[in-house]
Amino acid sequence: MFVDPKSVTRVSSLGAGPIGGGWTAHFLARGYDVTAYLHDESERNAFLSIINTAWVSLIDLGLSPGASMDRLSIVTNLEEALEGAEFVQESGPERLEVKKALYAKIGNILPSSVVIGSSTSGLMMSDIQADCTTPERTVIGHPFNPPYLLPLVEIVGGKKTAPEAVAWAGKFYKVAGKAPLMMKKEIPGFVATRLQEALWREALHMVANGEATPEDIDIALMNGPAPRMAAQGQCMAFHVACGEGGMATNLDQFGPALKLPWTRLEAPELTKDLRDRMVNGCNLVAKDQHFEDMVAQRDREIVGVLNALRQARSD
Amino acid sequence: MFVDPKSVTRVSSLGAGPIGGGWTAHFLARGYDVTAYLHDESERNAFLSIINTAWVSLIDLGLSPGASMDRLSIVTNLEEALEGAEFVQESGPERLEVKKALYAKIGNILPSSVVIGSSTSGLMMSDIQADCTTPERTVIGHPFNPPYLLPLVEIVGGKKTAPEAVAWAGKFYKVAGKAPLMMKKEIPGFVATRLQEALWREALHMVANGEATPEDIDIALMNGPAPRMAAQGQCMAFHVACGEGGMATNLDQFGPALKLPWTRLEAPELTKDLRDRMVNGCNLVAKDQHFEDMVAQRDREIVGVLNALRQARSD
Numbered sequence: 001m002f003v004d005p006k007s008v009t010r011v012s013s014l015g016a017g018p019i020g021g022g023w024t025a026h027f028l029a030r031g032y033d034v035t036a037y038l039h040d041e042s043e044r045n046a047f048l049s050i051i052n053t054a055w056v057s058l059i060d061l062g063l064s065p066g067a068s069m070d071r072l073s074i075v076t077n078l079e080e081a082l083e084g085a086e087f088v089q090e091s092g093p094e095r096l097e098v099k100k101a102l103y104a105k106i107g108n109i110l111p112s113s114v115v116i117g118s119s120t121s122g123l124m125m126s127d128i129q130a131d132c133t134t135p136e137r138t139v140i141g142h143p144f145n146p147p148y149l150l151p152l153v154e155i156v157g158g159k160k161t162a163p164e165a166v167a168w169a170g171k172f173y174k175v176a177g178k179a180p181l182m183m184k185k186e187i188p189g190f191v192a193t194r195l196q197e198a199l200w201r202e203a204l205h206m207v208a209n210g211e212a213t214p215e216d217i218d219i220a221l222m223n224g225p226a227p228r229m230a231a232q233g234q235c236m237a238f239h240v241a242c243g244e245g246g247m248a249t250n251l252d253q254f255g256p257a258l259k260l261p262w263t264r265l266e267a268p269e270l271t272k273d274l275r276d277r278m279v280n281g282c283n284l285v286a287k288d289q290h291f292e293d294m295v296a297q298r299d300r301e302i303v304g305v306l307n308a309l310r311q312a313r314s315d
Numbered sequence: 316m317f318v319d320p321k322s323v324t325r326v327s328s329l330g331a332g333p334i335g336g337g338w339t340a341h342f343l344a345r346g347y348d349v350t351a352y353l354h355d356e357s358e359r360n361a362f363l364s365i366i367n368t369a370w371v372s373l374i375d376l377g378l379s380p381g382a383s384m385d386r387l388s389i390v391t392n393l394e395e396a397l398e399g400a401e402f403v404q405e406s407g408p409e410r411l412e413v414k415k416a417l418y419a420k421i422g423n424i425l426p427s428s429v430v431i432g433s434s435t436s437g438l439m440m441s442d443i444q445a446d447c448t449t450p451e452r453t454v455i456g457h458p459f460n461p462p463y464l465l466p467l468v469e470i471v472g473g474k475k476t477a478p479e480a481v482a483w484a485g486k487f488y489k490v491a492g493k494a495p496l497m498m499k500k501e502i503p504g505f506v507a508t509r510l511q512e513a514l515w516r517e518a519l520h521m522v523a524n525g526e527a528t529p530e531d532i533d534i535a536l537m538n539g540p541a542p543r544m545a546a547q548g549q550c551m552a553f554h555v556a557c558g559e560g561g562m563a564t565n566l567d568q569f570g571p572a573l574k575l576p577w578t579r580l581e582a583p584e585l586t587k588d589l590r591d592r593m594v595n596g597c598n599l600v601a602k603d604q605h606f607e608d609m610v611a612q613r614d615r616e617i618v619g620v621l622n623a624l625r626q627a628r629s630d
Binding site for chain 1: 333368369371372375376437459460461464465466467469494496498499500502503504505506507508509510511512513514515516517518519520521522523524525526527528529530531532533534535536537538539540541542543544545546547548549550551553556562572573575576577578579580581582583584585586588589592593596597599600607610611612613614615616617618619620621622623624626627628630
């Protein structure tokens with residue numbers, strides 16, 4: 001039904017904003033031909049400025065062979081934008097009615113063997129695809145801002161999406177240099193935004209209560225959890241910090257701390273099932289690595305992050 | 316009352332665990348003479364192993380002139396441990412009764428002009444200092460694990476702490492190479508742990524509901540929010556991402572999203588006061604920088620973080 005994800009050479013990117021522009025820059029940097037669709041010619045300059053800004057960083061990260069800004073075409077006609085596309089990244093306005101109408105239109109123009117990924121951060125594909133006559137190939141492909149730098153893409157289908165389209169999108173994004181996260185369920189905010197949003201709401205509570213300023217929040221994050229989280233995430237950070245015992249020690253020993261008022265968010269009940277899912281999940285990632293080697297690796301990565309930030313700030 | 320923070324040359328570090336060991340390594344790397352107090356001689360080997368592990372990374376981050384592991388003395392007698400100390404970092408067991416008894420003892424041995432910083436993550440200084448006869452100089456100096464790498468130290472006094480001691484601790488930690496955060500209020504979990512804990516509880520909820528595995532959580536963080544958070548925190552990340560309008564645009568435009576079920580944590584009411592605190596706080600940090608320069612700087616830092624992680628993982 002679908003082409004080999006590795007054979008894709010032409011991508012259409014719909015949308016002139018920071019997300020559409022960021023995706024366009026990313027695909028160009030990975031060596032694709034990209035047709036960008038702008039709603040209106042007047043958006044061209046701002047759009048090109050996003051790509052020019054992104055290109056500086058993309059060079060530093062390393063371009064794929066053949067990557068060139070010359071491989072970008074900009075059009076304002078949707079039919080033209082979709083012509084020859086082997087994948088479509090849609091980053092239109094975040095309004096359900098606008099997206100529904102857009103997917104109804106694209107659904108009739110684009111061959112049904114071409115997958116469409118939506119950048120939406122707040123809407124569900126089950127809703128977006130409601131009026132599309134070819135919804136089987138429509139998936140969420142949610143990036144993280146800035147999309148030309150951060151590798152994450154969260155992937156999930158709607159009720160009418162074919163599992164093959166979801167699987168194809170996962171493979172394609174990986175080939176295209178992204179870090180795909182195949183979601184288990186269609187939930188509001190997906191995974192990364194939910195985690196960030198919980199942290200953000202706690203931050204707002206602290207500012208509202210006069211417990212911290214925005215500057216305090218950022219000092220705390222940048223010098224505390226964030227460099228480690230960039231290296232290890234949060235589950236493996238706790239797993240590795242607990243020595244031989246790993247996540248089991250963390251939950252069995254510090255489980256009661258989940259009842260402490262350390263945030264306004266109530267913790268879930270730490271059932272045996274949840275405990276086992278956490279422990280087994282961390283063991284799966286750790287495989288047969290000894291915790292001392294994981295500590296050494298964590299430290300190498302944090303040192304790299306700290307030195308890189310110091311370097312970037314002194315340039 | 317207190318000595319010049321810059322003149323301090325000898326530090327006592329109490330506690331043989333990862334936090335006490337990590338602090339000891341940090342102070343040694345910054346060129347201090349360090350007397351480490353272990354509760355029992357049997358803890359010596361594990362303690363030295365923590366320091367040896369830390370030292371590898373501390374060399375990569377750069378040692379201060381004169382820094383040497385030879386400047387470490389290890390003792391198991393508390394009087395001896397405190398002799399000549401110009402600052403004391405206490406990283407004893409996280410049990411209130413143990414800490415109260417320890418502060419009662421130290422309070423009578425150590426000259427009252429020497430500040431004591433506690434590494435506690437879960438207790439309040441108002442409680443810890445209850446039985447200390449010289450509580451004015453006792454403060455929280457809460458590090459983030461691993462304390463030899465992550466720069467954050469959260470500083471706050473208890474009810475009986477003198478404001479001068481809190482201010483002194485802030486200056487001293489800065490001289491000693493840390494990133495001090497002067498807290499506005501004594502709240503459980505301080506700032507960084509509250510933020511991390513909100514995120515952690517949302518992660519546990521997702522795993523409990525079968526919405527994500529621990530591996531998914533970490534993939535999402537490492538490839539999404541974390542590299543950006545290491546560069547900018549979260550307030551400035553939103554401020555800079557919103558272009559000219561900054562945090563004001565973020566809150567005025569996306570404020571309603573705070574009502575969306577994007578996490579289990581209820582957001583505070585977005586009052587005019589909270590909105591203004593957020594906006595003014597971000598403007599204070601941004602000073603007169605143009606948002607385009609801040610975007611470019613953010614991108615340089617994220618590129619640095621991503622390249623550093625890639626490098627550390629391929630070594």
